[in-house]
Amino acid sequence: MKNRHLFLFGGGPPFTSILGNKFAELSSTKEHKIAILFIETSDSEKYLPIYTSVLKQQGLNNFVFLPLSLTPSATFLEELRTCSGIVIGGGNTELYQNYLMESSIGHHIKTVYNEGIPVAGFSAGALVSLKNCVVQSKNDPLFLEGLGLLNDCLIQVHFSSTDEESLKSALIETNSAIGYGISENSGIYFENETLSLTEGTIHPIELNYQNK
Numbered sequence: 277m278k279n280r281h282l283f284l285f286g287g288g289p290p291f292t293s294i295l296g297n298k299f300a301e302l303s304s305t306k307e308h309k310i311a312i313l314f315i316e317t318s319d320s321e322k323y324l325p326i327y328t329s330v331l332k333q334q335g336l337n338n339f340v341f342l343p344l345s346l347t348p349s350a351t352f353l354e355e356l357r358t359c360s361g362i363v364i365g366g367g368n369t370e371l372y373q374n375y376l377m378e379s380s381i382g383h384h385i386k387t388v389y390n391e392g393i394p395v396a397g398f399s400a401g402a403l404v405s406l407k408n409c410v411v412q413s414k415n416d417p418l419f420l421e422g423l424g425l426l427n428d429c430l431i432q433v434h435f436s437s438t439d440e441e442s443l444k445s446a447l448i449e450t451n452s453a454i455g456y457g458i459s460e461n462s463g464i465y466f467e468n469e470t471l472s473l474t475e476g477t478i479h480p481i482e483l484n485y486q487n488k
Contacts, residue, residue: 278392286458364401
């Protein structure tokens with residue numbers, strides 16, 4: 277069984293330096309083709325090159341930009357099957373969750389991830405990569421089903437120290453033992469679902485349920 281690789285970032289692109297280098301290194305196989313999954317908006321054309329800037333510095337230059345859809349084409353799915361890395365963009369988490377969980381796209385991501393293809397998620401893309409996708413808001417948090425690439429922890433993106441209580445509450449609600457608050461311009465890398473590398477400002481919170 278091949279090693280599995282998951283990169284989670286607390287804000288939008290670009291990749292941080294160290295984790296971008298690691299992602300590029302792991303993606304330098306097969307066709308060296310990176311798939312960028314995104315929700316199409318009026319400013320997508322201006323925003324999408326930011327995802328690739330650090331990877332280009334590492335020598336990658338084959339990118340395919342795939343706007344998400346509930347009815348992905350055969351070409352879309354073939355691109356996922358033949359890519360050497362996948363990037364899930366940021367934006368509206370609920371929309372990403374809907375597109376990835378209600379179509380065949382999510383199944384294909386999980387398949388290639390388990391085959392050793394590295395997956396990176398930015399902000400919303402990071403949240404939806406986990407089994408428990410928790411969307412924090414000014415009102416009550418929203419608990420959604422995610423892709424399940426990582427099952428036993430939570431993350432909170434755009435994290436600051438004032439968010440600690442909301443992350444603790446989400447851990448209790450989902451009966452999760454550990455969570456990671458990930459700030460802007462920061463990220464974490466899991467190899468085989470085990471934390472392997474961090475960059476930037478990461479705030480781990482671990483709960484002891486016997487004493488909570």
